[in-house]
Amino acid sequence: MLTVRKSQDRGYADHGWLKSFHSFSFAGYYDPEHMGFGNLRVINEDRVAPGSGFGTHGHRDMEIISYVLSGELAHKDTLGNVKGIPPGDVQRMSAGRGVMHSEFNHAPERTTHFLQIWIEPNVTGIDPSYEQKRFSDAEKRGKLRLVASPDGAQGSVLIHADARMYAGLFDGAEQATLQLATGRLAYVHLVRGELTVNGTRLAAGDAAKLQGETQLTLTEGKDAEVLVFDLTTH
Secondary structure, eight states, X not given: OEEEEOGGGSEEEEOSSEXXXXXXXXXXBOOTTOSOBTTEEEEEEEEEOTTEEEEEEEEOSOEEEEEEEXXXXXXXXXXXXXXEEOTTEEEEEEOTTXXXXXXXXXXXXXXXXXXXXXXXXXXXXXXXXXXXXXXOHHHHBTSOEEEEETTOGGGOEEXXXXXXXXXXXXXXXXXXXXXXXTTOEEEEEEEEEEEEETTEEEETTOEEEEESOSEEEEEEEEEEEEEEEEEOOO
């Protein structure tokens, strides 16, 4: 079964310095029908105004992934990490028993556009940790590149969760398939462009939720950038 979640049906918050679309219930947006999907809890599409950002705040027992689309995000945390996150990098922060951090757009004239993703961990109370890796466009072109996994396979960032995250770029005749194990869920979030998922057309910001499917097939991309999540049911 494939269910589409249209871009315009997401929650939306405009804080002036931050404009954010929420795929699932978050902060002031609450929808009991969209509390998460499997162990995927948050996908926020954020646009941070120049010279603005998230002040120091805390997280615990959550796997948090930042995926920058344009601009750059400056990250600073209580683990001593001070890093810029440019497009193409995937940053993973395991909050564990607690971490404080801030995220800021220092550019004077450019908005930072990024996705903030939360995945529920399969272990709690661990030491907080941080990891960041770059995945080039060439690695994602016409294929699904594993970028986050529970075992760090294929050079992906390591998450403490029963989930895998893939990123891909598709245009024209490029296509890819992903086999789905029995009992697994798949969530497809189209970052930009257009793409066909198992015969269903998606536009930028749309998502597809797959349950009871054995294969995911991506075709007919038009300047498409996509994230695919292989998830447990709880």
